[in-house]
Amino acid sequence: MASQLTMQEEELRRGQWLEEEDERLSMMVGVFGERRWDALAKTSGLKRSGKSCRLRWLNYLRPNLKHGHITADEERLIIRLQKQFGNKWSKIAKQLPGRTDNEIKNYWRSHLRKKTVTYKQESSGNSTGNSEQRSSILKRDTVLNSSSNSEDTYSEKGDCSSADFFAYSSNEVTLLDWIPSWSYEQSRMEHHMYFCSSNLCSCYPP
């Protein structure tokens, strides 16, 4: 029994999907629908796990998926929603038609890393050795972990003048600093549009 299972597992293909596999999977989903992935995987003849089939379909083959770069608007929305929901990528993805949770998650992580390191370097003004890079990555992880708990950052603070708007926390500075195309005034406008209008901030006047 155990040896049979092992043999079956060994037969499963892993890694990159071939075009023929994609075509077969699409056809099978057309027949079975998006459910019973294990059964679908077995009856299709694909040497893939049900999980793998599901993931391939949802993240790549599903109709109406966008495959291009994340736009500036989408980026702002992702940042806002991440702020609101934390790392609930599927929840965030529901607000971005055509984007998958995996895509958003990857985008967030890769851009977060890059921009956080940049921020750290700029703010410290020091040369960057290995220990500095490590601390930047640690900081990245700290921001990631804490960001989901920081939903109340704005509402817990008092009035936010334009001067101290960016100074609530290092996380906020970093978040807004991630948006390269934003000028200071644009950032203020975006802040009021997203946070103040949705009662996430107690700026006065609103």
Added chain:
DNA sequence: AATGCGTGCAACCGCTCGCTA
């Protein structure tokens, strides 16, 4: 031209949740 390094992305893994018998 060769090599090393950083980045982006597709895919995998393990855990959790919800449904059903």
Added chain:
DNA sequence: TTAGCGAGCGGTTGCACGCAT
């Protein structure tokens, strides 16, 4: 009530590619 199963989710890994040296 609970065990088993399918599905979903977030975190992690591995690979391909581009760029710098």
